Amino acid sequence: MSLALSQPVLIGRWWWARLALAASTILLLGFMISLAVSIGEISIPLATTAKAVANRLFGASFELSRIHQGIVWDYRLSRALMAASAGAALALSGAILQALLRNPLAEPYVLGISAGASTGAVAVMILGFGYGVLTLSTGAFIGAIIAFVLVSALAAGAGGGADRIILAGVAGSQLFNALTSYIVTTSANAEQARGVMFWLLGSLSGVRWTDVYLAAPVALVGFLIAMFHARALDAFTFGIDAAASLGIAVNRVRIVLLGATALMTAAMVSVVGSIGFVGLVIPHAARFIVGPGHGRLLPTCAMIGAIFMVAADIVSRVIIPQQILPIGVVTALFGAPAFALILYKARRPA
Amino acid sequence: MSVSVSDVYWSAGNTMIVNGISIEVSPGKMLGLLGPNGSGKSSLLRLICGLRKARSGVIALGDTDITRMPRLDIARRVAFVEQQATTEMQVTVLDAVRLGRTPHRGPLSPWNLVDDAAVNAALDHVGMRDRAHQLWHTLSGGERQRVHIARALAQMPKELLLDEPTNHLDIQHQLEILSLVARLPVTSIVALHDLNLAAMFCDTLAVLHRGKVVAAGAPEDVLTEELIADVFGVRAFIECSAHHRRRHIQYRLD
Ligand SMILES: Nc1ncnc2c1ncn2[C@@H]1O[C@H](COP(=O)(O)OP(=O)(O)OP(=O)(O)O)[C@@H](O)[C@H]1O
Ligand SMILES: [Mg+2]
Numbered sequence: 001m002s003l004a005l006s007q008p009v010l011i012g013r014w015w016w017a018r019l020a021l022a023a024s025t026i027l028l029l030g031f032m033i034s035l036a037v038s039i040g041e042i043s044i045p046l047a048t049t050a051k052a053v054a055n056r057l058f059g060a061s062f063e064l065s066r067i068h069q070g071i072v073w074d075y076r077l078s079r080a081l082m083a084a085s086a087g088a089a090l091a092l093s094g095a096i097l098q099a100l101l102r103n104p105l106a107e108p109y110v111l112g113i114s115a116g117a118s119t120g121a122v123a124v125m126i127l128g129f130g131y132g133v134l135t136l137s138t139g140a141f142i143g144a145i146i147a148f149v150l151v152s153a154l155a156a157g158a159g160g161g162a163d164r165i166i167l168a169g170v171a172g173s174q175l176f177n178a179l180t181s182y183i184v185t186t187s188a189n190a191e192q193a194r195g196v197m198f199w200l201l202g203s204l205s206g207v208r209w210t211d212v213y214l215a216a217p218v219a220l221v222g223f224l225i226a227m228f229h230a231r232a233l234d235a236f237t238f239g240i241d242a243a244a245s246l247g248i249a250v251n252r253v254r255i256v257l258l259g260a261t262a263l264m265t266a267a268m269v270s271v272v273g274s275i276g277f278v279g280l281v282i283p284h285a286a287r288f289i290v291g292p293g294h295g296r297l298l299p300t301c302a303m304i305g306a307i308f309m310v311a312a313d314i315v316s317r318v319i320i321p322q323q324i325l326p327i328g329v330v331t332a333l334f335g336a337p338a339f340a341l342i343l344y345k346a347r348r349p350a
Numbered sequence: 351m352s353v354s355v356s357d358v359y360w361s362a363g364n365t366m367i368v369n370g371i372s373i374e375v376s377p378g379k380m381l382g383l384l385g386p387n388g389s390g391k392s393s394l395l396r397l398i399c400g401l402r403k404a405r406s407g408v409i410a411l412g413d414t415d416i417t418r419m420p421r422l423d424i425a426r427r428v429a430f431v432e433q434q435a436t437t438e439m440q441v442t443v444l445d446a447v448r449l450g451r452t453p454h455r456g457p458l459s460p461w462n463l464v465d466d467a468a469v470n471a472a473l474d475h476v477g478m479r480d481r482a483h484q485l486w487h488t489l490s491g492g493e494r495q496r497v498h499i500a501r502a503l504a505q506m507p508k509e510l511l512l513d514e515p516t517n518h519l520d521i522q523h524q525l526e527i528l529s530l531v532a533r534l535p536v537t538s539i540v541a542l543h544d545l546n547l548a549a550m551f552c553d554t555l556a557v558l559h560r561g562k563v564v565a566a567g568a569p570e571d572v573l574t575e576e577l578i579a580d581v582f583g584v585r586a587f588i589e590c591s592a593h594h595r596r597r598h599i600q601y602r603l604d
Contacts, residue, residue, distance in 0.1 A: 104438055228457055235452050237445075238435040238498075241401050245432075246505075247425025247453035292439050 018296070021289070025303035029084065032310040036080040037072055039314055041322075044068055044076075053077065074209075080310055082207045083327070085215040086272050087282075087309025088302040089264040092219075092226055094279025095286070095301045096261050099233040099294065100254055104342060105166050107279030108144075108265040112172030114274035116147020117266045118200055119176045119183070125196065126188045137214060141266035147172055148262060202275035202328020204313055211271045218267040223302055225260045229253055230294035237292075275328045277335020278305060284342055351410070352377040352537035353398060353509055358407030360397055367393050368404075369561030375537050375554070382548040382569075383541040385558035386582055391541040392433055394558070395511045398539065399430045411509065425453035429502035433513040433541075436494070437486060444482040446497050447472055450504030472503035475530055491518035499527060503534075510538040516547065549573055549597040557581055573597045 037049045051062035052072035094107035108114045120143020121136050154168035155161075180200065184193050198205075226233075232253045235243040244250045268275070286300040309327070312334070316325040353375045360368040368390050375381045383391045396402045398409055400416050409416050416424060429450070450472065451465045473479040476496040481489075489497065495518050502510060510531065516524040524544075528551040531538050542548045548555055549569040556566040559581045565572045570590075578586040584601055591598040 099439075102438065231452055231455065231457055234445075235449055237437045237439055237441055237449060238432075239437075241396070241432060242435050242449075244401050244421065245399055245425060245428075245430040246449060247422040249421050287440065292441050292445060 018290075021300070025300070025307065029303060029307050029310070032307055032314070033077075033080045033084065036083070036310050036314050037076040040071075040076060040317060042067075042071060044072060048072070078209045078212050079204050079207045079313065081212045082215055082271060083204055083309040083313040084306035085212065085219040086268040086275065087278055087305035087307070087312075089215070089219040089222055089268050089305075090275060090278040090309075091282035091286070091301040091305025092222055092298060093261045093264050095283040095294070095297060096226055096233065096257050097279070098283055099236050100257060101165055102236065102239065103163075103165060104284070105280065105339075106169075107277075107283075108261065109274060109276035109279060110166060110173075111169035112147050112151050112176055113144050113262060113265050114269050114276070115173040115176035115180070116150075117141070117144040117262075117269035118274050119143045119180045120146070120266070121270045122180050122183050122196060122200075126183055126192060137267050137270035140270040141263060143176070144262040144266040144269070145259075147176055148258065150175075198326060199273045201326035202273040202331065203326045204272055204316075205324060207271065215267055215271055218264055219302075222260045222264040223298065225256065226298050227295075229257055230298060233257075233294040234292075273326075273328060275309075275331050277331050277339060278309060280342070281335050281338040282308060284338075351375065352379075352412065353539065354408075354410045355394070355398065356408050356410075358394075358397060358409060359405045360393060360402060361405055367561050368397060370407075371558070371561070371563055372407075373556050373563060373566060375539060377537055378535055379553040380532050380538045380540060380551060382552035382555045383539060383558060384543075384545065384548055384555055389558040390561040391558055392513050393561075395430065395513055395539065395541060399428045399511055400424045401430070422453055425505070427508040428511060429505040429507035429509075430511045431495075431498045431502045431513060431515060433517070435498065439486075441486045442483050443473070443478055443486065443489070443497050443500075444469070446486060447478075447482075447500045447504050450501040453505065468504045468506055472500040475503055476500045476527070492520060492523055495519055496523065496527070507536060510534070510536045512538065512540045514541050514543065516542065516544065545573060545578070545599045546597075549599070550594060570597055573599065 034046055034049055038044050038046055048064065048068055049072050051060070051064055052069050054060040055062055055064065055069065056073050090108065097106040097108065097111065098104055117140040120139040120141070123143070124136050124139030151165065151168045151172040154171060155164040158164045158168060184196050188196060232243070232248045235246045235248045240250050282305045283297070283301050286297055286304055290296040290300045309331075312327055312330045316327045316330045319325060319330075351374045355374070356372045358368055358371050359366065371390075371394060373381065383394065385391055393402070397404050400419070400421065403417070411419065411424070411427060447469050448465075451468060455461075455465065470479065473482060476499050478493065478496055478500060481493070486494070486497070495515065499512070499515060502512070512531065515527055515531070519527060524547065528540075528547055531540065532551045540552070552569060554567060555569050555572045557564050557572060557577065564581060565577050573588060575586050575588055578584055578599070585604075587600045587602055589598055590596075
């Protein structure tokens with residue numbers, strides 16, 4: 001059999017290769033997070049980072065300056081863990097949407113779910129229905145659900161089909177972005193408007209532990225729900241009828257998984273704004289490494305997503321001296337060319 | 351009866367597509383569904399495996415009404431090969447056939463030796479074992495059809511529903527697939543367009559026309575020149591083949 005015909009999967013059926021992959025991604029994530037904590041305007045040696053973490057986690061009593069202790073624990077570690085949670089959640093959302101909608105271009109950002117979540121969050125933030133982390137993410141969740149329902153209805157009205165959902169997503173994104181701008185320009189004061197605009201581009205500045213306490217559990221629960229449905233996601237390979245004839249309760253599975261996707265997207269958007277392309281590109285990279293089976297694809301997506309986002313955060317902080325780029329700008333700079341590449345590869349043979 | 355359909359109606363919008371159909375298949379037998387394009391063959395097969403809900407009438411597998419069977423129980427005994435099903439995912443032949451084991455595995459139970467044996471046997475049956483690692487989108491139409499059939503076999507069904515399984519197959523594989531289905535100890539319902547193949551392999555035939563059964567029974571009783579003229583609008587000449595003793599149909603152009 002020629003190479004071109006066989007599957008381009010790097011990790012095959014060998015258990016040791018899978019174990020090595022799992023170990024190396026965990027180590028790499030740990031390393032990236034340490035790096036993210038050490039790098040910044042005030043650079044902190046890795047040893048100091050380790051001591052500061054040990055002081056807080058295990059009640060160790062290393063002698064450290066209060067400033068170092070504070071920067072490591074209160075600012076940088078929470079920020080890095082938030083980036084990791086958001087990367088994992090967005091990559092998982094992309095993998096789920098691509099399987100359920102049978103479209104290699106599906107992800108929360110492209111489908112307008114992130115835009116809907118932004119509108120929901122902004123509505124709460126500026127029109128103000130009680131300000132706080134939880135209500136902000138509740139607003140984002142409602143916005144995400146409304147956006148998805150609207151985009152699905154639009155796609156169905158346009159004749160269904162796998163291509164339509166992307167077009168409907170473009171329309172949905174435009175609509176919700178316009179709504180967000182409308183709310184901001186008509187109701188926000190200048191200071192609010194500047195803050196919102198920065199947040200909308202995807203920003204990790206101002207992340208606190210309360211944000212991590214929301215995002216990390218949501219990412220974990222989303223992961224567990226998705227893993228429990230890994231076989232069901234595989235069964236969608238040949239379409240909804242094929243899944244149903246394999247015994248999958250297709251309506252229940254779709255509602256549960258789309259709900260989990262909306263929840264993950266909303267939680268992340270409400271903290272870090274809408275970050276594009278992570279959900280699109282990471283699942284493709286993961287499929288290239290472990291193949292299409294969701295039992296292996298989902299954990300790989302979560303790990304690579306987390307690593308990618310922490311790395312993007314580091315890049316956003318060091319690429320321009322004295323200035324922090326919104327992380328959404330960095331992911332888009334990487335993601336847009338990758339999107340083009342996937343589009344090119346996904347084109348149908350004439 | 352292994353499958354029994356009694357007085358089933360199904361409509362899409364305002365048009366009746368399955369218009370009061372009753373058919374029965376005994377265990378281990380092969381029923382051929384014939385009929386022109388749009389006569390309701392695919393719709394009937396979807397109703398039988400529970401993918402669509404009948405508007406009225408009863409469909410039973412063994413003694414159980416399928417409306418009282420959970421999805422998973424249906425999938426453990428009925429396998430269905432659709433007329434056209436494809437994917438954009440980069441799956442291999444093996445990935446596709448392994449899907450057939452889905453109804454027999456819990457969400458967390460590991461892959462086991464029974465699963466392996468079922469998949470290998472299914473690949474052997476359709477002659478695709480040596481192509482197990484080839485990518486789906488590089489397969490020819492006929493090879494894809496054979497992979498779908500292997501997936502259905504890996505499901506180890508009691509009832510096998512095939513919608514035009516000989517579509518895209520060369521003549522050797524048409525004969526191979528149908529004799530395989532006839533040989534397997536399963537009840538099968540097969541939608542076919544080739545009347546000669548239907549006459550050669552099926553135990554009984556049912557001819558659909560505009561959502562109704564217009565003839566049913568043994569092939570030699572069903573396939574008559576009048577019926578073919580009525581249903582398909584084609585003039586035919588039918589004889590008993592000296593070779594296999596089944597009906598042989600030739601078409602007249604004049
Ligand atoms: N969901 C639907 N909505 C509207 N019409 C439908 C639907 N499903 C089937 N039909 C119509 O019902 C009729 C029967 O369709 P079906 O696919 O069962 O035919 P068939 O006998 O399998 O035909 P073929 O030989 O072409 O495969 C067709 O006219 C089709 O257009
Ligand atoms: Mg059909």
